[in-house]
Amino acid sequence: MKYESSRLRALATSSQRLNKMLLLLTSLALLLVSMSYWAVGRVFEEESDKVDFHFARLIESIHEHESFLKQAAQGYSRAHQNVVTYVQPFSSKLIMLGDDEEVYQVKGLAMSIPFTLAKRNEYSDDAMSGALSWGVQLTDFYSSFWAGSFYSSPQLFMFSPSPQFNVAIPGVGSSRRQLLLEKSNFFEVTQSLYAKLSAERNKLSETHVGWMRAPHGLFQDTKTIVGYIGIDLTNEVMPSGKDHGLSILTALLDASEINELERLLVRPINNRFTLISPEGDVLLGEPSRVNNLSDGFSLDRYGLCFKLKSAGENPWVGLYSISYESFFRYALWPLLGVIGLFSL
Incomplete structure (x- = not known):
């Protein structure tokens, strides 16, 4: 009887120890799972904040480009007689x-900032005096406007209604950013744009800025993406002394330059935009999935999706997609910790 009683006491003591260890391990597991869940949530929150920030900055930059193009088109319109x-x-x-150029x-x-002027061979140097004068004035406005802007200045082009001449600001090889x-791509770029x-x-208008895919x-x-507006220039600017229709003023906006956070964190905001x-x-990316997704955050077979809209009746729409591979790579250690705990 004493032997059996001793065995029962030992079994009870061992059971108590196991219960304490199990309780301790369970508490530790819950703590680690909570920490892992918090870490994954932080990664998701960071991606969401970056997407919101990028889209807000992009829309602000688009509006800044629209303001510049409208001011130039209106200020230098034939009606205002500001072009000398x-x-x-x-x-x-x-x-x-x-x-032939x-x-x-x-x-x-x-x-001052150099600009590039391309003209047809048929026009003499004297015939280009009005176009050169216009280029100097446009470059001066370009410099003054973007010097006071928070956003990067765009590559700007101006094309006459018929292919008489065009202007590029900044000029060939003169940009300090990139x-x-x-010279190697000037003719290809201007011809494809024109x-x-x-x-x-x-769709060309003096009062409305249009946007198109590059x-x-x-x-x-x-x-x-390419923003453009019509500008009614005086015939004195034209090498031939006359032309019909609106000249085209166009600014190239590089959406990838908005990613300040990408430069800081050295990893992309999204895989697809x-x-x-x-x-x-559709100015960037592919349109196939946009209409099938609800606003805000959603999941599909490609990964995490953030569908954002700007304010107003006719909003801009941005769709940011982060593949599961990329997201799980950022959250790798927290996820491995969760999987390891549940596999014990």
Whole structure:
């Protein structure tokens, strides 16, 4: 009896120890699961905040570009008579020859931003005085506007109604941020832009800024959208002395330059980004999944999706997609901790 009683006491003591260990392990497991859940939630919250920040900054940048284009179109319209033809540039240097074009790098003043002017061979230097004067004035407005803006200045182009001349600001190879417009791609860029803008001429207006998708392969490794507006310039600017229709002023906005957080954290905000204009045109990305997703956060077979809209009756729509692979890579250790605990 004493032997059996001793065994029962030992069994009871051992059971108490096991219960205490089990309780301790359970408490530890709950703590670790809670910490892992919190860590995964923080990763998700960070991605959500980055998406909200990027979209807000992008819409603000779009509005800033629209403001610039409208001010230029209205201020230099024929009706306001603000364009003069007697302003002569500080320097004008021939830098390239095309099949039927001459390309000049021009400076209004010794230390001003250079602009590039391309003209048809048929026009003499004297015939280009009005166009050169216009280029100097447009460059001056470009500099003053973007010097006071929080956002990066765009690559700007101006095309005459018929292919008489065009202007690029900043000029070829003169951007300090990134040399996107160079001698090697100048003709390809201007010709593809002019061709696509000409196809949109029926939408051209002096009071409304239109947006379109950039021509395929315009600039590599950029997410570029094209804003454009019509401008009614005086005939004195035209090399031929006359032209019919509106000139086109167009600004290229690179959405990838908005990612300040991406530069800080050295990892992308999203794997896929789709941007849709208020008119319903898809400017970036693919449109296939946008209409099938609800506003805000959702999940699909591709990954995490954030569908955002700007304010107003006709909003801009942005769809940010983060693949499961990318998200799980960011949350790898918290998730491994959860899986390890549940596998014990």
